Every structure is written in structure tokens, then in C-alpha cells.
Amino acid sequence: MTVSSTHSPGPAAGVREAADSGTDPVLKVRGLTRSYSGLRAVDDVSFEVEQGQVVTIIGPNGSGKTSTLNLITGLIRPDSGRIHLCGQRIDNTSVEAIAEAGIGRTFQNGRVFGNLxxxxxxxxxxxxxxxxxxxxxxxxxxxxxxxxxxxxxxxxxxxxxxxxxxxxxxxxxxxxxxxxxxxxxxxxxxxxxxxxxSYANRRRTEIARALALRPRLLLLDEPTAGMNTTETAEVLEQLLELKRQGQTMLLIEHKLDLVMAVSDRVVVMDNGKVIADGPPRVVREDERVIEAYLGRRHARSDTATGAARPGTATPDGGPDSAVDAHDTADKAAATEERS
Structure with missing residues (x-):
């Protein structure tokens, strides 16, 4: 049994009707850009998420992943670009309207109401x-x-x-x-x-809260962050079950074994830009992706020798020169979000 839901006319209602028609991608992002003090944290980002797909955004720390999710959910406003949910533009509407339209999310730093x-x-x-x-x-x-x-x-x-x-x-x-x-x-x-x-159960509570919305699109920002191997395996099984049920999902995740297991497509970001977008097995062999994680010298060496690719380990960062600048941008985004 579910709670009946009807929405008043407006952006949210239009999105729900468009989703039912099934003629548009669930999410379409085009030319998304956001700058902080001259640094482009998100730089002309474009990608799509089709109905029932699981798409994961990966990249070194500070590459603009969380800023992209914050732009999609209306927590920060883009400088330029457009975001469409089921054919309806949502980058010019409120956070509340976006949630009512059918986007549920969790946060990189778990957010539950501790006194509830x-x-x-x-x-x-x-x-x-x-x-x-x-x-x-x-x-x-x-x-x-x-x-x-x-x-x-x-x-x-x-x-x-x-x-x-x-x-x-x-x-x-x-x-x-x-x-x-x-x-x-x-x-x-x-x-x-x-x-x-426990920390893991607070993260599970946050995921359950996002699913309670019965979202058209579920956004999960590092759902296994801070979890051990057993807890990560449990979350993977739950994500696979949601995928079997047809839940459309957009993830950010650093644990690339999980990414390879659950994703239909992987979008790789570095320095605020999308540098690769495709099936997991193709993306992991992309020289630009290897360079983003391991550096230019390693990319040339690995390409020549067939050495380890991203996905065989769990990297948490990339080249320091790129990471430091974009970490500053992400901190600026977090400060704006809190204010």
C-alpha cells in the first residue's frame, strides 16, 4: 500500500506528466557551468541518464562531482547551462519543486535528524x-x-x-x-x-529517507563512504536490487569495484570537466582516465605495459595540482550551501 500523491499544477506536475510519457531521458544535463572566484568547479558538463539506468560519476577528489549534484538538486545555481528532468527544465526552479518533481538524494556527509x-x-x-x-x-x-x-x-x-x-x-x-x-x-x-x-546505519537511514519519496531519480553521493568491506557489500546488494526493480540512479562513488558492478554507464570528471562517458569496461581503459588518477607518466607506462587500470583499486585522489584547486572550489560550494 502506498500513499496517494497528486501535485498541483506547476513545474513538478509537468515533470511527472512528462515522465509518464517516457519520451525523454529522466535527466538531461547540458553545458552546466559554475565558477567560484574565477575557478570553474563545473565546466561545461553534459550527460544524460535514461529510464532505469544506473550512471556513476567518478573522478579524483575536487573534480566537481558533488558540485554537479548540488547544481542538479538546486542547492546551488549554475552560471550557465540547462538541466531537464523528464523533459522539463528544473535549473530555474526551487529546491522544493525539484524534490516534488521526483528527485531524492543523499549527501556526501550523512545528514539525518539526530533528535528524531x-x-x-x-x-x-x-x-x-x-x-x-x-x-x-x-x-x-x-x-x-x-x-x-x-x-x-x-x-x-x-x-x-x-x-x-x-x-x-x-x-x-x-x-x-x-x-x-x-x-x-x-x-x-x-x-x-x-x-x-552507528555511522553505517545513519547512512542507511538517509538512503531509506530518499527512497521514501519514491523518486523518479535517486541521487546518492558516496553511499558507502566510511563503510567497511562487509557493509559496502551489503549496500552493493541493495543497489543491485533497486536496479532490478527499475530505479533510475545517479551515483558518486570512489570504490570502483562497486562502480563496475552496478553501473550501466560511468561519467569521469577531472578539473571540472567530463573527460570520459561510456560503459564501465570501456571507461576503465581510457588513457585520459588513467592519467587523471595516476598522472601522465603512469598513463603512458600503463598503456605500454598493460598494467593496472582504474577499477582494480580504490583511489581517493589524483594529481595534487588539480586536486588542491578544486578542493578549494568544493569547500566554497559547501559554504554557500550551508548559508
Whole structure:
């Protein structure tokens, strides 16, 4: 059983209708650019994600991967370029409208509400899909009228109608379904405050919250960061199961064994630019990719000798000269996002 969802006319509704038509890629990025103090953190980036595909962005630290995800989800604005979700332009709309349109995401540094339970964290992810609990939701787009839906939601929280109580029961069923993906890791802990969880379980809670939206496109920023080998293997199985279910996903990941196992396509970034885009087995042999990870001298040597390619190890960085500059840009992006 799922929570029924209807969206008011506007960008989000248009995106949902376009997605149902199936005529456009789920995500189309064209000429995306973002600069900080003259440094281009994202430089003319273009790629697509088709329905049901798993596409992974890889690259050395500071290459612009997280900045690209932040641009797609509206946390920062592009200097130029366009982003289309299911045929509808979204780079000129709000973060809230993008979420309602069907993009769910996790963050590089796990973000859960520590003073809420695991269950409540997941329920928060469903908020934009609720209807009975959110009357007059369309008015939230108008600054002078935002108090009306806020007041209505507060009143219904204090004195819920039968329709609201029914929707709440349905939401809890859906929450339990999302937690069940993680088995004994989360289900027995659903009433625990998330600040009491292990790091890995906080990351799992964040993924469950993103999935609660039933997203058209799921964005995962380093979902296995900080996890050991066993925990990484568990997440890989869960990603493969989502892929079997047809979930469209865009990932950032450093663990290239996982990337090769789950990805339909790999987009490689370096110095803010896309330097390769294709099937995993083709990308791992690309000399530009080898150079980005190991340096020019190693690329020539490896090409000549057939030595190890990216994907046989788990690199976390690249040439220092490129990394230092783009790490500065990523820190600037993070500062802007927090503000």
C-alpha cells in the first residue's frame, strides 16, 4: 500500500506528466557551468541518464562531482547551462519543486535528524507526497500566502481528520517497507534516535529517507563512504536490487569495484570537466582516465605495459595540482550551501 500523491499544477506536475510519457531521458544535463572566484568547479558538463539506468560519476577528489549534484538538486545555481528532468527544465526552479518533481538524494556527509527517530526521519522524506495533510500546498509558492498552508497543516496535526489519519497509517506502512530493505540493520531500531546509531546505519537511514519519496531519480553521493568491506557489500546488494526493480540512479562513488558492478554507464570528471562517458569496461581503459588518477607518466607506462587500470583499486585522489584547486572550489560550494 502506498500513499496517494497528486501535485498541483506547476513545474513538478509537468515533470511527472512528462515522465509518464517516457519520451525523454529522466535527466538531461547540458553545458552546466559554475565558477567560484574565477575557478570553474563545473565546466561545461553534459550527460544524460535514461529510464532505469544506473550512471556513476567518478573522478579524483575536487573534480566537481558533488558540485554537479548540488547544481542538479538546486542547492546551488549554475552560471550557465540547462538541466531537464523528464523533459522539463528544473535549473530555474526551487529546491522544493525539484524534490516534488521526483528527485531524492543523499549527501556526501550523512545528514539525518539526530533528535528524531529512524522512523520519523523516513517519514520526513514522504512529506511532499502527502495530500490530506497538506491542504493549500500550492499557496506555499507565494511568499505572502505561505502562512495559510502552514496554519492548515498545524491545525490538522493537532486535530487530524479521518482522511489525515488514514494517510498517516499508509505512510507508516510505507516507512516500514523502506526500512525492511535494510533488514535487521534498521527495522529493530526504528524507534531509536538516529544520533545513537552507528555511522553505517545513519547512512542507511538517509538512503531509506530518499527512497521514501519514491523518486523518479535517486541521487546518492558516496553511499558507502566510511563503510567497511562487509557493509559496502551489503549496500552493493541493495543497489543491485533497486536496479532490478527499475530505479533510475545517479551515483558518486570512489570504490570502483562497486562502480563496475552496478553501473550501466560511468561519467569521469577531472578539473571540472567530463573527460570520459561510456560503459564501465570501456571507461576503465581510457588513457585520459588513467592519467587523471595516476598522472601522465603512469598513463603512458600503463598503456605500454598493460598494467593496472582504474577499477582494480580504490583511489581517493589524483594529481595534487588539480586536486588542491578544486578542493578549494568544493569547500566554497559547501559554504554557500550551508548559508
Amino acid at each position: 527517530s529512524v522512523a520519523d526521519n523516513v517519514l520526513v522524506g514522504m512529506h511532499s507526497t502527502l495530500t490530506a495533510s497538506r491542504p493549500f500546498a500550492r499557496l506555499a509558492r507565494y511568499p505572502l500566502l505561505r502562512w495559510i498552508p502552514l496554519l492548515a497543516e498545524t491545525a490538522l496535526a493537532l486535530v487530524p481528520t479521518p482522511a489525515v489519519r488514514r494517510e498517516q497509517r499508509q505512510a507508516r506502512i510505507r516507512m516500514e517497507e523502506e526500512l525492511s530493505r535494510f533488514g535487521e540493520r534498521l527495522t529493530p531500531r526504528q524507534d531509536n534516535y538516529t544520533y545513537t546509531l
